[in-house]
Amino acid sequence: MDEDLGQLEKYDIEDVARVSSSMFFEIAAAWRLTGEQQETLLATDDLTEPTRQTLDRISHICGIYRALHTLFENKQQANEWVHRANSDLGGATGLDVMLSGDIVGIRRYLEAQLV
Numbered sequence: 001m002d003e004d005l006g007q008l009e010k011y012d013i014e015d016v017a018r019v020s021s022s023m024f025f026e027i028a029a030a031w032r033l034t035g036e037q038q039e040t041l042l043a044t045d046d047l048t049e050p051t052r053q054t055l056d057r058i059s060h061i062c063g064i065y066r067a068l069h070t071l072f073e074n075k076q077q078a079n080e081w082v083h084r085a086n087s088d089l090g091g092a093t094g095l096d097v098m099l100s101g102d103i104v105g106i107r108r109y110l111e112a113q114l115v
Contacts, residue, residue, distance in 0.1 A: 021050065
């Protein structure tokens with residue numbers, strides 16, 4: 001479980017779901033994700049009642065977004081990173097890796113760059 005969600009039980013799950021969904025869609029717009037890419041990243045096409053897994057995924061995506069905007073001063077450069085081939089990722093893009101299921105790996109990779 002992601003430590004960001006460790007205290008989830010203290011909050012109203014509907015409020016958490018609403019805020020999380022809103023944050024995800026703002027990031028998806030900044031990253032220019034298609035509907036299909038959004039569904040793949042979240043492993044669902046229904047955010048009306050998000051599961052714990054979906055909320056965990058959104059938490060990791062928010063962490064990735066935060067790390068990118070810390071690493072890159074230029075907002076456009078931060079948002080474009082997910083679409084650029086990366087030699088550290090075997091030539092794949094960050095988005096390719098996330099879509100293949102390794103959202104946590106991308107978050108760890110970026111957070112390691114912060115230290």
